[in-house]
Amino acid sequence: xxxxxxxxxxxxxxxxxxxxxxxxxxxxxxxxxxxxxxxxxxxxxxxxxxxxxxxxxxxxxxxxxxxxxxxxxxxxxxxxxxxxxxxxxxxxxxxxxxxxxxxxxxxxxxxxxxxxxxxxxxxxxxxxxxxxxxxxxxxxxxxxxxx
Numbered sequence: 001x002x003x004x005x006x007x008x009x010x011x012x013x014x015x016x017x018x019x020x021x022x023x024x025x026x027x028x029x030x031x032x033x034x035x036x037x038x039x040x041x042x043x044x045x046x047x048x049x050x051x052x053x054x055x056x057x058x059x060x061x062x063x064x065x066x067x068x069x070x071x072x073x074x075x076x077x078x079x080x081x082x083x084x085x086x087x088x089x090x091x092x093x094x095x096x097x098x099x100x101x102x103x104x105x106x107x108x109x110x111x112x113x114x115x116x117x118x119x120x121x122x123x124x125x126x127x128x129x130x131x132x133x134x135x136x137x138x139x140x141x142x143x144x145x146x147x
Contacts, residue, residue: 017047018135019124027136029144034115035096041118042093048125056084057128060121093118 001008021044027033028041049059058066065085072079078119080088092114095107126132 008017013047014051014129014132017044017051018126018132020044020047021119022135023124023135024119024122025135025141028115029137029140030120034111037115038096038111038118041115041122045118045122045125048122048129052125052128055129059128060124061089063124064121 007133020040024037024040024044028037032108049061052059053062065082068085068089069079069109079085092107092109095104099105123141126138
């Protein structure tokens with residue numbers, strides 16, 4: 001549809017999420033642009049996770065929240081409030097996208113571990129959505145991880 005905003009077209013958000021994930025996987029398998037891998041797979045994780053939640057299933061992020069709460073109970077520590085728990089779980093994912101002032105110009109983290117974890121969570125959500133086909137990128141990722 002053409003209007004003052006341009007030639008508008010509707011895009012399925014599940015396909016957008018898969019484009020993010022597939023691009024992240026291509027870059028990861030090639031060993032390039034790991035910050036972009038974290039950002040793209042993080043976006044895919046969120047979008048696919050929302051679809052999982054809408055189907056009344058537990059998303060990868062919700063599972064991480066549950067496991068973290070269980071760990072606090074297991075070690076006898078007080079479970080942080082949701083806001084603080086989420087801040088901890090999303091520290092790197094949000095930290096590479098935002099600068100929260102003059103004392104927030106650097107971030108320290110294990111880039112390889114965080115890239116793998118972001119991909120793992122996105123694929124966990126992907127695997128819970130019926131009807132999505134395995135992409136060549138997902139297959140290449142699994143082949144790389146097996147070697």
